[in-house]
Amino acid sequence: MHKSAGNAVAPEEFVKDSGADILRLWVVSSDFKEDMRCSDEILQRVSETYRKIRNTVRFALGNLDGFDPATDAVGLNEMQEIDRWALAELDVVITRVLEAYRxxxxxxxxxxxxxFCTVTLSARYFDIIKDRxxxxxxxxHARRSAQTALNYIADALARMLAPILVFTADEIWENLPGVKGRRGGADAGAADEGGAVTASVHLAEFPVAGVGHDARLRERWVRLFEAREVVLRALEEARTSKLIGSGLEARVRIAAKRKTxxxxxxxxxxLRYVFIVSQVSLTLLEEADAEELRVRVERADGRKCERCWNYSVRVGEFTRYPAVCERCVxxxxxxEAEGGEAE
Structure with missing residues (x-):
């Protein structure tokens, strides 16, 4: 678009239709040291980016119902490993973002x-922890561990997005659990230095890097996600051939060389949660084999649990809950022990 060509769009008109945050997102998506291009197609892509970022945060906030970071947060060393991995990845992003702002x-x-929102969170972390x-x-403890990570991630995203998506960041901040009267340390992903609570994210500090730093943990999960990609391709082939409908109908047999x-x-x-299947078996592959990893997909053994949809050979064993698996029992x-209604 160019004013002299007569095809320019007035910023106020775009803001009226799409909102100021998307316009601001387009500005930061362009390198100001070069020509900044704008077209309907580019603005549509930016709008889609905004939607994905917003949906990512919405998922995190939507799963924090009933979570109070002051009383329910799990210490970093007590969290499940994939939750610590998510915070380790967040730590890398915080470092990159703060340096880029500087x-x-x-x-x-x-x-x-x-x-971070589309790959690390949506395609990997969220996909795996949904079941939990x-x-x-x-x-x-398993759910509180995930909620602790989600709370810290949403809090950090609000702070990092604040200079760009000013209205969206404030909306995120207002919906974080325990914002009013919030207290807590770094593990809760809640308070600024000294435990102070601010009325607006625009009065808060940027997140501090280093909370979840763990280079070795990140290296292990790089290798796990490489294996996951191989498994996901095999599952897609099994779906295409009508062997299975969803991944939870699958049993995955993996043969791998010693290191893997x-x-x-x-x-x-x-592994079954990482690969989102019902069953996984492992065997050792000869070092002389040309492949590092072999995957075979079969139909899962047992019956489908009516609660979690995983397949288990133990469904039907439990008199009180005959239609669910041992984990759901x-x-x-x-x-029931907490006084809730089992469903």
Whole structure:
């Protein structure tokens, strides 16, 4: 668009239609050291980016119902490993974003936050923890661990987005649990230095890097996600061939060379959640084999749990809950013990 060509759009008209935050997002998406291009197509892409960022934060906030960071937050060392991984990835993003702000590289802020929201969070972390959030007992340690990470992530995103998406960041801030009268330390992802609580995110400090730093943890999960990509491709092929409908209908048999096998063996109990399947088995692959990893997909054993939709050979064993798996029986027992209604 160019004013002399007669195809320019007045900023106030765009703001009226799409909002000021999207216009501001377009500004930071462009490198101001070069020509800043604008067109309907570009603005549409920016609007889609905004939608993805907003939906990412909405998921985090939507799963914080009943969570009070002052009383429910789990200490970093007590969190489940994938939750600590998410905070380790957030730590990297905080460092990149603060440096980009310091050097006026606003387009770098845009790309760092977009990639974190769409890849690290939506495509990986959120995809894996949905099962735990939806099926664990509300006050269980497993769910509180995930909620602690989600609260810290939403809090940090609000602070980092504040200079760009000014209205959206304030909306996020207002919907963080325990904003009014909030107290807590860094693990809760809540308060500024000294425990002070501010009425607006624009009066708050940027998040502090270093809380979740763990380079070795990140390295392990890089390898796990490489294996996950191989498994996801095999699952997609199985869906295409009508062997399975969803990943939860699958049993995945993995053969891997020793280095990869030892990594996967270490996470054996977590693999079905990482791959989002019902069952996983591991075998060692000969070092002379040309492939590092082989994956075979089969139909899962057992029956479908009516509560979590995972397949288990133990569905039907429990008199009190004959239609659910052993994991859901435990969760329902916790809910009843807390005085809630099992469902």
């Amino acid at each position: 050097t006026y590289e606003y387009h770098a802020v845009y790309h760092a936050l977009y990639n 959030l939806y099926t664990s007992a509300p006050k269980s 096998y030892e990594l996967l063996e270490h996470y054996r109990e977590e 435990e969760a329902l027992g916790e809910i």
